[in-house]
Amino acid sequence: MPVCLFTGPLTATIAPTSGRCHMMSISPLTGLVGDGSMGGKMGVQLKRAGWDGLVITGKSDTPVGIHIQDNQITLAPAGRLWGMPADRVHDTLAPGKDSLACIGPAGENGVRFAAVITDRYHAAGRTGLGASLGVKKVKYIRVSGTGRTRVRYPEKLKQAREDIVRLTAASPALMGQFGLSRLGTGALYDLMDNRCMMPTHNFTATRFGPASRLNAHAYAAAFQPRRHGCKGCHILCKKIATRADPGASLPEFEAMSHFTALVGLDDIHAVTAANQVCNRLGMDTISAASALACFREITGRDLTPESLMTLLEDIAFDRGSGKDLKHGAAHYAESMGHPAAAMAVKGLELPAYDPRGAYGMALGYAMSTRGGCHLRAYPISHEILRKPVATDRFSFSGKARIIKISEDLNAVVDSLIACKFTFFAAGLEEYANALHGVTGNPVTARDLLAVGEKTVYNERIINSLNGFDARHDTLPDRFFDHPGTGCAQFFVPPIDRAGFESAKSAYYAVRGLTPEGRPTKEKAKQLGIDLHG
């Protein structure tokens, strides 16, 4: 299966947050469309080298590295690096200003949720793309570019940039006192607990007692982090420790939440260590933590900081319990005879937002073309962060169309390419102007949304051809059968199954799918997709 690594039309320009790139294939974890947004500077270097993207086909018999320096592409032997953790690969190759993406032992050993680690601190974490590279024996990709992206209308791009930066400055979620720029994505930790949405003990509860001492404030006090970010980003949400463990990449919100509440631990140093182990060995923190929470529930064995590290290493090195866990929570739970203990949608483990506290999120998880993903529709924006306006998080009313439109929008964001966080503040209105400035071709938000709709439908077609339909567009039974943990102000009931099914049917109608969730030739044709068979 090819692995594609692509930049977007805004890459290596002054358009805010456009330094990322996108990797995609068929997920070894789920069998669905598999993709991940990759931070760091890979996108910028690839574009400056003169390439819009890279398609890797076939596989090598021996480990290799792919070197791209402007228009020169070479394969280098990488046998000496095989087996090496990602941080050591970076130390050994010392890429300097070049960008370096690599896999760790997890990708080499077929861990189905293996990640690709870029520029030391950034992961394309979800859907197991590290294993996709591992199968091809590609240990790393190193890129150096010296060119410049030509911009047709620099003044128009500059104006668009000013508009976007002004909007992000006005966003409390991004640049505010407790925003992502100051505290990193960990800023969401308190909020999720406060809203009774923190997945706790493998989603059997939605509040975690010790949460108030495991929050972003606690990390700031313990590690005194400095800000770091992707190339060309002004938000700088990544946090790097300057104390306690200097140079360590501090965990993102998902890792903070899942390595505490989900697995039942309350030690921020264990979280930071687990996060580092995942980065070094090249594993997705969400899937890894979820697999361990599933393990804990099925075996009844509580985790300790020590056993957490041991199990993570066992997964990456394909030994002991890791031999089963490396296939992900769904495969593990199935093999143990407890399929209901896997908190995953279509094989992809769920992130740290309990859907009983946000029904758009529930629908978004179920409909996502890559499985249990919060980013395809990203309803946290309106259900929790109140942008562009707040919606009733305990209602399915209107959510089908909202989720469809949001999916289209986020497909555009992943194609432009920009960071989804920026869209807590700016919109396609501003980014369409940036794109116009770069290419010289007038384009509107509406034009871009049409591209997004086509992209999502195309992914639906790919998944359908691989056997996925409405039977798979659902949530684990736990969310329909058990309440969450409420608080004095409100109760968190189980999701009403009939309401969910009704919203799902509405989604299919709005998306132009059959009641069975399958694409139609007519809709495909309307979108300009030639659907054979």
Next chain:
Amino acid sequence: MDDLIQKYAHKLIHAGLATARGANAPLIGGKDQALVWNRTAQEIPVLTSVFDRLAINSLVFLRPAPPYDRIIGFLADRALKTTGRITPTDCETRTFLHDLPVADQFTAQGMVQALSCRKTVIILTKDRRGQSRGPAVIAPGTVTPEQGFVHVSSVCFACFVKFFSDYLSGLKTGHTDPEMDAVYQQILPFLETSQPGTSPSSSLMSGPFTDEAQATAAMSQAGKQVVADGLVDSYFGNISCCLNPILYISQTGAALDELEGCIDPVPLDGSSSAGITASSELSAHLEIIARTGCRTILHGHPRFSVILSMDCDPDQKAGCPFNTRCHTHCPVSRHIKNIPIVPGEVGTGPFGLCHTLPKAFDGSDTVIVYGHGVFATGDVDFIPAFSHMTAVETLCKNHYLDQVKQLTQRTRKSELS
């Protein structure tokens, strides 16, 4: 969707931007699987076509009630003769809407074209005799009808501020014309009948407040009164109350007249980040409280305070190196009476008002932010903050009307001589 459509129709009426019946009644559509409207109207077939061609789930159509119809109609007519856009310079428009496109045909194609690039469109059609039915403001939403409501009311606010700013500036530079004079004279009666802050501040809860329930109840009450008295529109403004060691502050995008459940508790020591959903002016509120020891802060967008904050001597402005960046770089220490006016954008960016506003409170309990609004403080409750805001708006309105009167008389005298 039905309940939301009705809710925002009522809010437009309540805000005085629409009427309950007749040509100025709001028309709001919402769509999940099926499209529903709050009432029947001849515009529905064309607007339905807009729904079919845009990825939206709601749409607000409003022919604004007087005096907004006159104001928007005038500005739209001028825009159609020039750039096709109205470009207000108030803070909210500059930040969120950028500019306001105007179309001269009520067609789905024209609206779709404009709404593909901007959040609103103003339609001003005329019949063969050049007669207009009055302007219409259209704004869609992708999440809820609240977006359309917010943007339509923002357009009304922005155009109001722009017209009066332009008129004053025009009088000072000799660039008014009979048509603009006529519109002003038509609007004047509306100004004279609507007085800011007619509610007595003494009806507000008196402090000191001793617990969260009291503090949030007082905030809700003050928020409602600020909206009821026309000191803030739609979802603008914010409010906070400090009850050591917690600051209670309205959430971002919260309507001040609907604060129940929309107030964030923010520990002053920063030990929780649950305030990530708090108002974008949280940093400014925290700094003001730290500097002054006040306990309550009220922020509204009273119109004449906003208008006068942008009033600058034309000669001085012409020679100022920052005259295209007044909102962020104004170098002059400016006041209305003894109330300071400071530059600053929304939020915490390099030119954010969090860098300018708190310092200005060292010598005043009321501060105006250029093109944005008024911040007022109180020592224990919202009574003084509300009084200050009302007083400054009354002062600004009277000062504006006096200036216009004097400038008009001077112009007439010079014409006669």
